[in-house]
Amino acid sequence: MSNHHRGVEALERMMLIRAYEETLVDLHGRGRAAGTCTSVGQEAAAVGVVSALGPDDQILTNHRSAGHLLARGADPRRMLAEVTGKADGYCKGMSGSLHIAAKELGVILTSTIVGGELALATGVGLSRSMLGGDGIVTCFFGDGAACEGRFQESLNLAAVWNLPVLYVCENNQWQAFVHRKETTLADGVTAQAAALGVAAATVDGNDVEAVHAAAATAVETVRRTRRPYLLEARTYRLRGHFEPDDQSYVDPAELAHWRDRDPILLQRARLERDGLLSADEVLRMEGAVRRTMDEAVAFAEASPYPGFDQITAAVYA
Amino acid sequence: MTSMTVNDAISAALAEEMRRDPTVLMFGEGTATKRRDLLDEFGPARVRNTPLAEGILAGTAAGAAATGLRPVVDLLFAPFLCYAMDEIVNSAGKLRAISGGQFSFPMVVMAMTGAGWGVGAQHNHNLEAWFVHAPGLKVVMPSNAADFKGLLKAAIRDDNPVLFFTDIALGYAEGEVPDGELVVPLGKAAVRREGADVTLVSYAKTVNHCLDAAGRLAEQGIEAEVVDLRTLKPLDEDTILASVRKTGRLVVVHEASRLCGVGAEIAALVSEKAFRSLRAPVLRLTGPDAPAPASYPLEQAFVPQAGAIAEAAAGLVRGA
The missing domain is CATH 3.40.50.920 (Rossmann fold)
Structure with a gap:
């Protein structure tokens, strides 16, 4: 029963992430929010991994972070307030869409320098290793970041120092405006982990239940061995790098293929096929998600802008 | 007063602060090899050798600093900081402010520079002003043994990232260092x-x-x-x-x-x-x-x- 529950919960959480991103795209289109890097198409990777983490585990993410935050239980009202530059945002308007961190949720040190999160994750892992407890660190990055030297440096140090870091590569096939086939001959990123003595696995990143199962294994392994682990989730970025982006550079056949593998459609079809989801339940979830986002927009719009003193308020401790 | 070299003053400051605060640790290329006294006293978890990879070292220091430790990272020569600019400038220097003050980065980055050893431009480059220009960082560059000790202790206790530059030519310079606790406040000429x-x-x-x-x-x-x-x-x-x-x-x-x-x-x-x-x-x-x-x-x-x-x-x- 809990499995069934989890499958429906996962679907609803993915729907919320999708609705959040589409709300942002809409707000941007109407000139009410800055552009953003959406995670549309990658919801299963975020929900599948984050749902396998414990409450004391920490997450480092990147510029495509909304899925990780919402999967962790972030308040969409405070996220939208942040993206629209308001005082009630998680970072008091200083982050915008790109660098949202929510320390209270364990979503920390978001870096939008591609690969930046990989360099910080080892330090968080070092704290976990030296200060006790069984918490682990999860670091989300993309296949683009895996082209940075920091990827190798981070995995290597985590391996040599026995750091409890779960590296999650969301391989979404795109590195900004360049397809990964242009930038690397490697089919995936796990071969590098093997060379460095780091355990690794690859999973269908659009199947939320497969991701959850693979992540549960990975999390358990890191927690028990206190050693790093690399999980590569093969997925696809269904929207452009940054809004707005007409995706004119994307092969239509490839895009169509992955649209058919939309993680939300896949999970919904599975649940319906298994008799775990009724049409009424879908309507209920769609309504709940819409209400949540309507409230978030209203909250963000009502939130005041920060005072100008916020510019310098937190530069130094 | 005790007469000691700048290098000994640095060692004394490190040992005193590691003794005082169990969250202080030090790592770098050859740190455990060269600082045998620290290794013997504080053990391999707190005194670590590292790969030759300045970027990940600085990033590791920043990540550790934000989550409960007080790392001192030795990047050896100042020009090597070019490999670590993202972690120092974009992460340690900015993530406090752009997170709305959620994190602090109590860390020290040590590096040597300056004329005196004939090491040439890729080991000697006084680039301290670069870091003065970057928000969120503090920059220290002492001139004598007492200040090396007192300023390094203050830098380790500071809740901000501190770049601590050692003028190569001063390493073996002797100076009088006051006995007992010596902390020289940052920001005071x-x-x-x-x-x-x-x-x-x-x-x-x-x-x-x-x-x-x-x-x-x-x-x-x-x-x-x-x-x-x-x-x-x-x-x-x-x-x-x-x-x-x-x-x-x-x-x-x-x-x-x-x-x-x-x-x-x-x-x-x-x-x-x-x-x-x-x-x-x-x-x-x-x-x-x-x-x-x-x-x-x-x-x-x-x-x-x-x-x-x-x-x-x-x-x-x-x-x-």
Whole structure:
């Protein structure tokens, strides 16, 4: 029963992430929010991994972070307030869409320098290793970041120092405006982990239940061995790098293929096929998600802008 | 007082702070190999060797600092910091402010630089001003053994990322270090010699060149005041301005190059806030806009020396 529950919960959480991103795209289109890097198409990777983490585990993410935050239980009202530059945002308007961190949720040190999160994750892992407890660190990055030297440096140090870091590569096939086939001959990123003595696995990143199962294994392994682990989730970025982006550079056949593998459609079809989801339940979830986002927009719009003193308020401790 | 070298003062500061605070740890390329005394006392978890990978080392320090540790990371030579700029500038320097103050980064990045060992431009580059320009960072560059000890202890206790530069030529310089607890606050300059005729402002080893110059100037009847900045950021504006308001003349001396250097900031500061006190133009004596040479005579010529400082200061006084 809990499995069934989890499958429906996962679907609803993915729907919320999708609705959040589409709300942002809409707000941007109407000139009410800055552009953003959406995670549309990658919801299963975020929900599948984050749902396998414990409450004391920490997450480092990147510029495509909304899925990780919402999967962790972030308040969409405070996220939208942040993206629209308001005082009630998680970072008091200083982050915008790109660098949202929510320390209270364990979503920390978001870096939008591609690969930046990989360099910080080892330090968080070092704290976990030296200060006790069984918490682990999860670091989300993309296949683009895996082209940075920091990827190798981070995995290597985590391996040599026995750091409890779960590296999650969301391989979404795109590195900004360049397809990964242009930038690397490697089919995936796990071969590098093997060379460095780091355990690794690859999973269908659009199947939320497969991701959850693979992540549960990975999390358990890191927690028990206190050693790093690399999980590569093969997925696809269904929207452009940054809004707005007409995706004119994307092969239509490839895009169509992955649209058919939309993680939300896949999970919904599975649940319906298994008799775990009724049409009424879908309507209920769609309504709940819409209400949540309507409230978030209203909250963000009502939130005041920060005072100008916020510019310098937190530069130094 | 105990006489010790700068290197010993640094070691003493590290040991005292690691003894005082179990969250202090140190790592770097060869740290555990070279700092055997620290390794023996504090163990391999807190004194670590690392791969040759400055970027991940600085990032690891930042990540650890934000989550409960107080790392000291030794990146050896200042030009190596170029490999770690993202982690120092974009992460440690910015993530506090852009997270709305959710994190702090109590970490120290140590690096050596400066003329004296003939190591050439890829191991000797006084790039401290780069970090002064980056928000969220503090920058320390001491001139003597007591300050090395006291400022390093303060840097380790500070809740911000601190760049701690060691002038290579000072490593074996002996100095008197007060016994007992010695913490020198960041952001406070020291007047090393008082004088009424001209102010010489400097930091690191060229403070000693200024003191030498002041001795020569005294023989000519010119009383130079020597201000040792100690900390480049935060900059002790009050001490600089008080001195210039007294003397009316200023020579800023540093080994780093002139364009957009610390001297430019001090000259601008004085022109903004003490213009009416000036009796002569502000002069800067600096290293040239050139990679540091390896050849010893060239390396020495690269650095402002006492003779040139005395000559420049005397010119200011006589010309006024």
